[in-house]
Amino acid sequence: MKSNFEERRQNRKDRYEELADKNRQQSQERYQTARNIGKHIPMGQPILVGHHSERGHRADIKRIDNNMRKSIEHDGKARYYEQKAQTIENDRTIYSDDPEAIQKLRCRLKDLEEYQSSLKAINKLCRSKKLKDEEITKQLADEYGLNASTIHQLLNPTYSYEKRGFQSWRLSNNNANIRRIRERIAQLEKAESEETTEQIVGDVKIVDSVEHNRLQIFFPDKPSVEVRAELKQHGFRWSRQQGCWQRHRSNTATYQSERIIRLYNEGLQ
Structure with missing residues (x-):
């Protein structure tokens, strides 16, 4: 249990660091591309309207602008993911699903x-x-x-x-x-005296996972846009690792899961 909790925490941190590195590299590549394009334009050279170079000059300026904007965008994303990774590193919150x-x-x-x-x-x-x-x-x-x-x-x-x-x-x-x-x-x-339970409602499986401290909903296929909106509105998030929609265990989570599953089953009729 302890290793699983720490592993999930470390995996999140590693993923954010990977995304930060990827965006930092893309930012640098875009910036370098913009500089390389600019080298072909003489310093202070205006667009020569009517000249055969006009079309290419305008296209180069547009490409420079686009690459610079993308460079700034990727740089912002890199900083965002770096901050996310740092938050996990410095987080001293005691989570209920931590075995300790x-x-x-x-x-x-x-x-x-x-x-x-x-x-x-x-x-x-x-x-x-x-x-x-x-x-x-x-x-x-x-x-x-x-x-x-x-x-x-x-x-x-x-x-x-x-x-x-x-x-x-x-x-x-x-x-x-x-x-x-x-x-x-x-x-x-x-909660230590409780056990994980699961039930099937139609084609949907509900797992009240004590180990993960999550209420999990497993749909047989991708829910409709309306159902996904309800899930997100009431705190459920898609877990790619678990292959389900889940949120922290609570009476509210149980109530909302039952209501959303009814909505899902009604949509199949």
Whole structure:
């Protein structure tokens, strides 16, 4: 499972890098073609209207313009695919279909809980009535590694109604993240006890794939334009690798798949 997940991720990255290289090469080729055509036209040479060279001159200018536009277009695509590949490389999102998702989420939860404890401890220290600011400053630097600028901000709130230390919204936001991570862990733990199921409706197969965390629809042939539009509108995407239309598992995905399959079967009648 782990190797399959990482392999799919790496394959996407490799594909984007391949497309970036291909478009970069095409951009360079188009640019070079435009330059080569331009070498045959003397610098500053105007179009000689009525001369036998007029037709060829205009054609060359058109070819130069076309190749330059294509060069710019391919360069833009190369940059786009490079960015896509870089996004995958830097992506730290924990996906539900990652076999190590629960373990990674537990590690993230631990970090968030430790951070929450630190925020509370720092606030208690900043609001202490028994310690002088010099003592508080030293402890914040020595025990929590805070720099002088951060300590100054904590001890000198911007507005008079604010308390010293981290403001309540920071703790509330972190608490919300803790709750969200706990809920995701619970959902994934529940999903671990589920099994992949499949059913046939007419000539269409529906697979509720726990392994891939996808609801998959396998049509016997290419659906009509109307059906494909419905699929795309409701989050289904064609997977060339799996040979099906799919989206992440959910109750909504199940409902929409049943509705779209009815639409498909009605079109066959």
